Amino acid sequence: MILTVFLYVMIFIVALLLIALIMIQPSKSGGMGAAFGGIGESVFGGKAGSHLTKSTVILTTVFFVIALALAAVIGHRGGSASSVLEKAEKAEAAAVAEKPVK
Numbered sequence: 001m002i003l004t005v006f007l008y009v010m011i012f013i014v015a016l017l018l019i020a021l022i023m024i025q026p027s028k029s030g031g032m033g034a035a036f037g038g039i040g041e042s043v044f045g046g047k048a049g050s051h052l053t054k055s056t057v058i059l060t061t062v063f064f065v066i067a068l069a070l071a072a073v074i075g076h077r078g079g080s081a082s083s084v085l086e087k088a089e090k091a092e093a094a095a096v097a098e099k100p101v102k
Helices: 002-024 031-035 039-044 048-077 081-098
Strands: none
Touching: 002 048
């Protein structure tokens, strides 16, 4: 339970960071960097594109690792398919046992 909440919080934070990082990156036509008067280059230096690209790749990898971990945690919490089938068989047997015989 606590691990699930922690993973949800982490994936939310990483997603927000990814959105911000992608919005800062200049595109071929200038992108949001041009909208703010080239603030990306002046703040991050001349080689900002390579650093921002590496950071984006790292954050994207972290995002997918957290997403896979979250899927694994949630998947193991629900129970196995065999237990679901066993419960269905028990319910069916109980229904048949309650049915009056004529």
